[in-house]
Amino acid sequence: MAILDVQNIEKHFGATRVLEDISFSLEQGQALAIIGSSGSGKTTLLRCLNFLETPNQGRILVNGETLFDAADPATQREAEVRKKRLHFGLVFQSFNLFPQYTALENVTLAPRLLAQERPDFKQNKKTILEQIQAEGQELLQKMGLSDRAGHFPCQLSGGQQQRVAIARALALKPDILCFDEPTSALDPELTGEVLKVIRALAEQKTTMIIVTHEMAFARDVADQVIFMDGGVIVEQGPARQVIECPREERTRQFLSRYSEN
């Protein structure tokens, strides 16, 4: 059974159709790359999965459980949406770290707040918080940032900030980790260090959806690739096939612009 099943998602802003009849599924441990030109709806799709936008049509299933159904308002209640979000993690293009907290605090804030809802929190407060702290340290270490734990975001480079943001998303152990153009705000030198981290996550079989403009990266790291244009999925298939020998003319056109330079 697929871990994620997206069925017939549609989204419009007023009269503008941003997403039309989007359907795909994703297996546990696979990485899916979404490519396409700006304005093709890639980011909106990720935002729908993370409940930052409400689709006008369609269903979203995780592990067979219907998280969202446009036809069923019961699946859209604020309190439940908050819990459902935890199936997904999202890494933003502009990092969006909390500037007033250190790298480690950025990673541990949400787990600490969530832990307060545990019934045994009062009893085991100390152990729980120590564990969260230790897990945060470990995640930063995985990102190669153990010596930056006490730094504030403004003291970190863009690449370091994005790696903290990845650690922050991983801290909640999401089923599916989403990346929204994680390297688009970085210069080429810093892009490499972030891609390296994502590549390592893929090797550890983290289930991921990556919106990216890095074609070589998508080809090498992703199992599946979706090419979107004008709010629809033009082509989807195994990464190598879609990027190296696309079937659709529109995909070829799009990819040819990348091979030119």
Added chain:
Amino acid sequence: MFLTVIGALNEGFLQTLKLFAVTLIGAIPLGLVVSFGSMSSFLPLRWLTKTVVWIIRGTPLMLQLIIIFYIPGYVLPGGSPWPSGEGGRFLASAVAFIINYACYFSEIYRGGIQGVPVGQQEAGQVLGMTKSQIFFHVTLLQMVKRIVPPMSNEIITLVKDTSIARIISMQEIIWAGYAFLKGSHGYSGLLWPLFFTGVYYLVFNGALTLLFGWVEKKLAYFR
């Protein structure tokens, strides 16, 4: 003579400081409530709040003081709700000042809250935080940092605005200084005590300026 004047001015300034402090204690939280009202997605509440803010910011504080102090006595069946004497005048002044300043603060807060990038809130949302967790753990401190300069402006203005309470004869420092011109403590026609009140304002506002500078520095560790 000098000591008599200083004694009377000190007493007046104490009343000034009291009104200043009570106004801040009331208006700082009330302003937050008003700002939430003016950002509410529930339209009737938003428009009601915006109308109140428009009226309060659109009319002179002096007029509001007079209305709050005198009008209830005419319209309420039990007569004026304010206790007699200086205590009543202080209370009425405090109410008028708190309402007035809460409206100004609310707009500063609104600017501060809306100035925090929407990505901050979204980052909190995708991390499963509740709306109030996002406000208190993510937005609040960033907003505070943003509003220190405009708030210091308003607060320094407030120090001087307390003199408006004189219109209902609250005995703040300008009232105390002016008394020596009109005749008080056996002196009359003395002009310098009135001018000397300026020193009090200047020194106190100097201290506040230092305090705000310190706060700004304390919050400079993040951007």
